[in-house]
Amino acid sequence: MQLHHCSDKIEPTQASQFITRTLQAHFPGPIHRFNDFPMEVQEHLYQMFMRQHRFTSRTDEARSRFVWTMTARSNFKHLMYNGRKNAEKHSQSADPTLWRERVPSWMRGEYWETLCNIWAAERWQQTSTIMKVNRTVNPEANMHTGGSVSFATHQSRLEKELKRQPTFFEVFDRTHKKKGTDVYISDRARVVAVSEIGIPEIEEEIARSDSEQE
Template sequence: MFISNYRFMRPSDEARSRSVWMTTARSNYTHLLYNARKNAQRICHSVDPTLWRERTLTWMRRDYWEGLCNIWAAERWQETSTTMKVNRTVNPEANKHTSGSVSFATHQSRLEVFDKTHKKKGTDQYISDRAREVTMTEKYAGEEEQLQLDPEVWVAASSA
């Protein structure tokens, strides 16, 4: 509908606009569903998603809402939800900085920019120990779980 009413100056603008639109919509939809679950829980005075089915949202088709309620009621989803809540509670530091799903190329590009802005010109030395630590944490994020190292070993490994 938008394309039939408006035109872009350059063909590349359409692709960029579509990408921004999809990213924004994806993020907003996640929050929208979270709020829908919380509101259904509050209105129904129950944490049981099977009881929420009758509280169809005005902006969503009934069969979609019922399907979501079925997913939320499934044992696997409940277990995952509980696990994630526990993880967020146990390690609040891990949840301070999030950037969503980021491709390897984007992540690598960000690290390169960080290196360029936090290293002394003409050398491979960081301007501070803190900058070096941040870079090591960023470069090897996620490997800590894969290697199943304790924090002392991880710090030693990332400093090498």
């Protein structure tokens, strides 16, 4: 199949769907970030793709690995997102420990169970961190811009606004920056954002690239 890329997105759609199918068929274990795929697995999947497809121009060909990686990362992110949302819908709970019975058809049950445990631990860690933040910020920061609305509610609202699951950092920013600005409500909030959460510069670049594809 001949194909080309539009920005960092592979077209036609069938080519992107081929990438998704190979990700499902060769899913190597309880991994929820594409960057954690072993390099040998990534190379194998890329070579499978290139055996079935070729780009229409030399410029596209030169960028083929980068474009494939960006597409695979985005597609895998959506696979994980859809799996979580389906499990949450059927269990009627945001608790990942209750999702274990809703195994995606393409994934081994033990992999899914491990992922649910990972997500549950992350959810606990996020809740713990936000509580620590609200305890340690100085008085003017203690009443964050979210008011009395719960963190989970802010997370749900931001998910609807972004049409994707927001990162913990994005929710923290939404509730600890002055409305309509990029300024934290206090120096302590800014320090906590860096020291407790970390500023994910690389992840932001990836997220931007993914959002451009969508």
